[in-house]
Amino acid sequence: AQSVTQLDSQVPVFEEAPVELRCNYSSSVSVYLFWYVQYPNQGLQLLLKYLSGSTLVKGINGFEAEFNKSQTSFHLRKPSVHISDTAEYFCAVSETGGFKTIFGAGTRLFVKA
Amino acid sequence: NAGVTQTPKFRVLKTGQSMTLLCAQDMNHEYMYWYRQDPGMGLRLIHYSVGEGTTAKGEVPDGYNVSRLKKQNFLLGLESAAPSQTSVYFCASSSNQGTGGGQPQHFGDGTRLSIL
Numbered sequence: 490a491q492s493v494t495q496l497d498s499q500v501p502v503f504e505e506a507p508v509e510l511r512c513n514y515s516s517s518v519s520v521y522l523f524w525y526v527q528y529p530n531q532g533l534q535l536l537l538k539y540l541s542g543s544t545l546v547k548g549i550n551g552f553e554a555e556f557n558k559s560q561t562s563f564h565l566r567k568p569s570v571h572i573s574d575t576a577e578y579f580c581a582v583s584e585t586g587g588f589k590t591i592f593g594a595g596t597r598l599f600v601k602a
Numbered sequence: 603n604a605g606v607t608q609t610p611k612f613r614v615l616k617t618g619q620s621m622t623l624l625c626a627q628d629m630n631h632e633y634m635y636w637y638r639q640d641p642g643m644g645l646r647l648i649h650y651s652v653g654e655g656t657t658a659k660g661e662v663p664d665g666y667n668v669s670r671l672k673k674q675n676f677l678l679g680l681e682s683a684a685p686s687q688t689s690v691y692f693c694a695s696s697s698n699q700g701t702g703g704g705q706p707q708h709f710g711d712g713t714r715l716s717i718l
Contacts, residue, residue: 493644523706530711530712531711531712532692532709532711533645533692533694533707535706535707540704579645583704588652588696588698588705589647592644593644595644
């Protein structure tokens with residue numbers, strides 16, 4: 490079985506500052522990793538995913554994440570945030586070859602002017 | 603493109619009432635899912651389907667039933683609503699294309715359900 494832990498429930502940050510949202514996972518098998526974003530009153534949208542290959546994955550809206558197998562982490566980063574990045578971010582994991590996904594509890598990113 | 607469409611968007615029920623949440627996808631996806639989202643708990647899987655005519659229980663299935671009579675539709679039913687079922691419900695779908703999985707899920711905008 491897999492599990493996902495998002496280490497921060499809320500992250501306040503000033504506009505144009507860098508941000509890192511932390512995610513650790515646990516699994517006894519190989520996994521795929523995802524980050525989704527949820528804007529108010531909307532469903533989740535895929536930001537980026539790691540399936541294999543390069544451990545640095547680039548996504549939409551200037552976000553990127555790095556897969557670290559030894560630390561079982563998949564942290565999300567952006568070098569300079571905008572007000573429009575205010576949203577909730579979910580880290581998720583699925584077993585390779587599977588289709589069910591386990592979601593973390595979410596991190597609420599609040600970008601201040 | 604509509605993607606995943608959920609109806610209704612909002613609903614208020616009294617304890618003991620029943621209702622059905624509708625989900626439709628136009629991407630020809632095999633897999634469909636129902637989740638509930640509660641503060642601080644992320645998304646929890648209620649039921650899922652791997653194809654037309656098939657359904658299976660997820661993490662929190664009690665009090666809910668589902669049906670997938672057509673590939674594009676996945677219905678979630680509450681037979682006797684309870685206040686503990688107050689939540690935001692999301693439907694999602696994903697493709698079974700490619701080997702080894704890894705297909706992302708596509709979500710609807712949710713149904714906000716309050717049980718009084």
